[in-house]
Amino acid sequence: ELGFAGAVRASLNEVYGAYAITVMHEDFPGELIVARLGSPLAIGLGDKEFFIASDASPFVEFTKEAVYLEEGHMATISLENGVNIFTIKDNEKVEPAIQELRLNLEQIEKGGYEHFMLKEINEQPRSIRDTMRGRLLVDEGVIKMAGIWDHLERINKAERIVIIACGTSWHAGLIGEYLIEEFARIPVEVEYASEFRYRNPIIGPKDVVIAISQSGETADTMAAIKLAKEKGAFVYGICNVVDSSIARVTDAGSYTHAGPEIGVASTKAFTAQLTILSLIALKLGKHNGNLGNAEFMSLIAELDAIPTKVEEVLQSSHEVAKNIAKQYVDATNFLYLGRGYNFPSALEGALKLKEISYIHAEGYPAAEMKHGPIALIDENMPIVIIAPKQGHYDKIVSNVQEIKARKGQVIAVVNKGDVQVSSMADHVIEMPETSECFSPIVAAIPLQLLSYYIAVYR
Ligand code: BG6
DSSP states (O other), X not given: OOHHHXXXXXXXXXXXXXXXXXXXXXXXXXXXXXXXXXXXXXXXXOSXXXXXXXXXXGGTTTOSEEEEOOTTEEEEEEXXXXXXXXXXXXXXXXXXXXXXXXXXXXGGSOTTXXXXXXXXXXXXXXXXXXXXXXTEETTTTEEOOHHHHTTHHHHHTOSEEEEEEOHHHHHHHHHHHHHHHHHHXXXXXEEEHHHHTTSOOOOOTTEEEEEEESSSOOHHHHHHHHHHHHTXXXXXXXXXXXXXXXXXXXXXXXXXXXXXXXXXXXXXXXXXXXXXXXXXXXXXXXXXXXXXXXHHHHHHHHHHTHHHHHXXXXXXXXXXXXXXXXXXXXXXXXXXXXXXXXXXXXXXXXXXXXXXXXXXXXXXXXXXXGGTGGGGOSTTOEEEEEEOSTTTHHHHXXXXXXXXXXXXXXXXXXXXXXXXXXXXXXXXXXXXXXXXXXXXXXXXXXXXXXXXXXXXXX
């Protein structure tokens, strides 16, 4: 006779795949059994009540105490006996580690906004500032990051940095590659975690892996980290959720401090990830001598000004994005183009649009347009082109000419006061100027707003 818990445990030992489950049985009405493998599970400890969710935000309104179930663990929960944790494999008892929740209700409420996504887009001046706070000390000319400082030699001596992530975090990784290679001159590769983990990658003790994840729970990223660690690589995490599985399994890391991101389509976590990657690249470059002091000082001053610029672009682009969105609600395809640092911005803009508006969208490096996508351009094709002054402006001008020659509809994201691209574009969204390397942070805002409003109108 196995009993309720024994039967669940025996069954789970036969189960293949990832899960986070709650089991109820009509013969045991006072008891719940929870178990997890590969997916997160949190138990809220209330006053004569318990809550079970994939993270603490749904129950923070009712209790400030939680137990995060560890990988491969299960728990029996009842008012009589409380929470008792065991390993699924061997039935070994584990002491529950009760955590005090630091979340507050305001962070996870919509606060008057129609959607969490809109709230989170608007929060970015604050979330970027919070990500820099205590790290970017402009007056002292210092970037303080304990995680990097403690392992500076290891990271700077890496033969190669491999960035692994999924979705939007992967796009942040691509921009991270540009940043780290430009300022620290360390070779960087960026991989989808889902590809990395299944392809027997070449990775070893001389490599440093940077894993980027908002949630800190993405199963592919987690599995890729485990593989990299097994092969002896040093793994650095960039996560938003404190104490998440990825944050706990990595050798060192930096939290993004963007606050809870409830919207499924990542917005503020993305710009916070770019902020952290900028800080890391500048810190490494300064330390290994590839970035001179004068340039370092001017870049950190520019980075410090980013939250204000994000505030400006938020103020100026809501209405503009709304108007453009209204005109393209019925579009069936969109193309996003950008060059250099803003090629990944184009990928991210396209991902945002498809994820929430269900319009097919593709991001492309602008120069690649002629090798195929150009065939798709006609008067029905809206093309979002990210064209800040710095970088490859002249090249972008010729791309816009090519698009207009085929009657494509150009929505240009340009710097304030721009003339050349703006005079050819059908629609213009302006943003403040900044160094090319930080322009993806500013450019992300109008792209997020455009996809948000298109989705709302649809
Ligand atoms: C997705 C989300 O499915 O997961 C994306 O919709 C996100 O917005 C991706 O970028 C990866 O998630 P995470 O938490 O690992 O950054």
